[in-house]
Amino acid sequence: MPGRARTRERPNVRTISLLAAFISRAPPWRGGTSVRSSSMIAIAAFASVVACAGHPSRVEMSQMSGMETYRQLCTSCHGVGGKGDGPMAPMLKIDVPDLTHIARRHGGEFPEEQVTRTIDGRFERPAHGLPYMPVWGLKFYDPESPDAAEERARGDSIIERLVGYLRSIQED
Incomplete structure (x- = not known):
């Protein structure tokens, strides 16, 4: 349309991940597992880089x-x-946890503060020491923002809504 600025559509993380999973499960063209393993690593790395570039902005x-x-x-x-x-998940070296059983793993109580800290990155988990799970707190906050309090409130709000959603999908 004339007069309207076109915005570039960001790649959908799910679409890229599905494509990477589909390609990695394709039969190796040379018959060796080393080709398949190398391909999976390359695809996973590429998908991760592209997927991270496609995340929505903090706003x-x-x-x-x-x-x-x-x-x-x-x-x-x-x-x-x-x-x-x-x-x-199959491409990771760790088991990806079932998020519908968080409360079950904690005696029927949903550990809201622990989940919040895990997402934020303040609570150490094995995946946070390695690049398997992003430390989202670093992506939700801009430490160089001129209004640090507003920035922190925005990031806390994102995490709070995400934790609320995880609480809502708990199964008995």
Whole structure:
């Protein structure tokens, strides 16, 4: 349309992850597992780089629901239903946790503060020491923002809505 600025569409994280999973499961063209392993590593690395470039901005995320944030940032590993069966999960060296059983693993109580700290990155988990799970707190906050309090409130709000969504998908 004349007079309207066109915006470039960002790549969808889920689409890229599904493509990487599909290609990595294709039969190796040379019959050796080393070719397949090398291909999987290269595809996973490429998909991760492209997927990270396609994340919504902090401002966009501040306007999203917890479910929308989860679908944008978490489904590639944790799966649409939170079962740990996302398309990238088989490529990781760790088991991706089932997020629908967080409360069950903690005696029936949903550990809201622990989940918040895990997403933010303040609570150490094995995946946070390695590049398997992003430390989202670093992506949700801009430490160089002139209004640090507003920036922190925006990031806390994103995490709070995401934690609320995770609480809502708990199964008995």
